[in-house]
Amino acid sequence: MTVQLAVRDLTVVYPAPGGGAFPALGPISFQIEAGTFVCLIGPSGCGKSTLIRLLGGLQSPTRGQAFLGESVIREPSRRVGLMFQDANLMPWRTVVDNIALPLELAGVSPVARTQSALALLPKLGLSAEFAQSYPAELSGGMAQRVALGRVLIQEPEVLLLDEPFGALDALTREQISFDLMHMWSTGGQTALMVTHNIHEALLLADRILVLSRRPGQLVADIAVTLPRPRRISDSYRDDFGVLAAAVRAAIQQT
Amino acid sequence: MHERILPKPMTNSSLPPVRTGQSWSALAAQFAPALLLLALLAAWQIVVWLQVYPPFIIPPPLAVWQKGVEVIADGTLWGHIQATMGAVVAGLAVGLAAAVGLGYLIAKNRVLDHALSPLIAAFQSAPVVAYAPLLVIWFGSGLTSKIVTSALIVFFPMLMNTVVGINSVPTALRDLMRSMQATRWQTFSKLEVPAAMPVLLGGLKISASLAVIGAVVGEFVNANAGLGYLINLARSQYDTPLVIVAVLALTLMARLLYSGVRLLENHTLAWQKRDRPQWK
Ligand SMILES: Nc1ncnc2c1ncn2[C@@H]1O[C@H](COP(=O)(O)OP(=O)(O)OP(=O)(O)O)[C@@H](O)[C@H]1O
Ligand SMILES: [Mg+2]
DSSP: OOEEEEEEEEEEEEEOTTSSEEEEEEEEEEEEETTOEEEEEOOTTSSHHHHHHHHTTSSOOSEEEEEETTEEOOSOOTTEEEEOSSOOOOTTSOHHHHHTHHHHHTTOOHHHHHHHHHHHHHHHTOOGGGTTOOGGGSOHHHHHHHHHHHHHTTOOSEEEEESTTTTSOHHHHHHHHHHHHHHHHHHOOEEEEEOSOHHHHHHHOSEEEEEOSSSBOEEEEEEOOOOSSOOGGGGGSHHHHHHHHHHHHHHHHO | OOOOOOOOOOOGGGSOOHHHHHHHHHHHHHHHHHHHHHHHHHHHHHHHHHTSSOTTTSOOHHHHHHHHHHHHHTSHHHHHHHHHHHHHHHHHHHHHHHHHHHHHHHHHOHHHHHHHHHHHHHHHHSOHHHHHHHHHHHHOSSHHHHHHHHHHHHHHHHHHHHHHHHHTSOHHHHHHHHHTTOOHHHHIIIIIHHHHHHHHHHHHHHHHHHHHHHHHHHHHHSOSSSHHHHHHHHHHTTOHHHHHHHHHHHHHHHHHHHHHHHHHHHHHTHHHHTTSOOOO
């Protein structure tokens, strides 16, 4: 197995408001093999978003290093797709133009990129009649599906997802994470997803990393051995319950 | 708890038929401005008949009409309209370009912001009408001083709107563009410009009216053509009908400019319009 993402002694210290240091993350070290789905769970404010931004090349660490494959992460990479809790769609662009944005920035022709975006709609669970809608006309779940499409269209090797469905209601959330799992299983990306939801983590992940209170450090690395393909009904299995208890125990330790 | 007898809710059947009611009020709304204008004209005519003021102070509507027809027919009005319009368009262009350019730099550069903001605040408080004579001294009584006056009056509000507009671009969207390796130019053209567009167009709407004021102020101070010049000239000759004709022409010009910007706005910001329910 090749290592796709790795962090070594990664530490982030923000300047404290009144002067002084505000340790936000780490030191933390872990590796993620190519093609695995890893979920990150930890208390609020422990540095999960900071970690995601670091891996996405949006900010740099105070100490330690983060690697994408062999190379140190210094800036955003085309091989990495980032998604946040808010859809962050551009309100002046239609659904299709929002999804096609990365291709547009990469210089793909209008016809080709529109075609790619339209082809993606059914996989995202979006009906074609919304292709020309503006974000204000979408529900929260649909907006997140569009945001997911915008990440997937550039066919990244790595998905960094920071509570992508955190703002959605439970039912929508379950459906959309299930759809994500399906897309991941056919796409084969390496994924690191922040979530507060144990159920969601167990449904999606091969591994669950549990972080401590701020500054977040690794307190547990739990392998999710449930067979794939998984179904929503898997949550009634006995081993699902055992794993859920283990994750909950690890979180309570923190 | 005591029982309360609530008034019976109004149902549709207790209302007059909706269709005729709506079309009547719609009809009234459509013709109200025209009726009001007619009433004003009538009042004007009555004042003239009563001979409260001599005709060189309040001329009869017909005299204004005839004067209008006369100056349109002999081409004088058109010449002055062109002179003013030229100054307005040029002033608007210069003022907008300078304001948006500098505004963008200020929004992006903290040092520049700190250096220029107090200066701009001070200059902005100076009324254009007051320093317009200076501009005429410096730039002469020709087109240039009118353009400069017009550009200056447009400059400050547009500058503010540009700074506010660019600063209002959400950080999350900036991060998004960064995560997609957008170039500087792409971030500018595909994020900053469209995101600031509502605020910029708001500024443009104000600027369009201000540009006309600026040009006329320039013409008032000293000029040899333009509607402001025509007003001054007509006034000195007690040609009140001509003053009124020129004022009306200016009003129309400002209104047309404003409508032009509105059209542009409706076209550019169509995405904003659609999220509200549409009423017929
Ligand atoms: N730019 C910044 N400057 C200073 N402090 C920051 C900055 N960004 C985050 N922090 C602080 O660092 C800590 C970690 O923030 P982060 O957003 O990474 O936490 P999180 O684990 O994602 O929290 P949540 O679960 O609530 O999303 C927080 O206490 C936060 O206040
Ligand atoms: Mg977070």
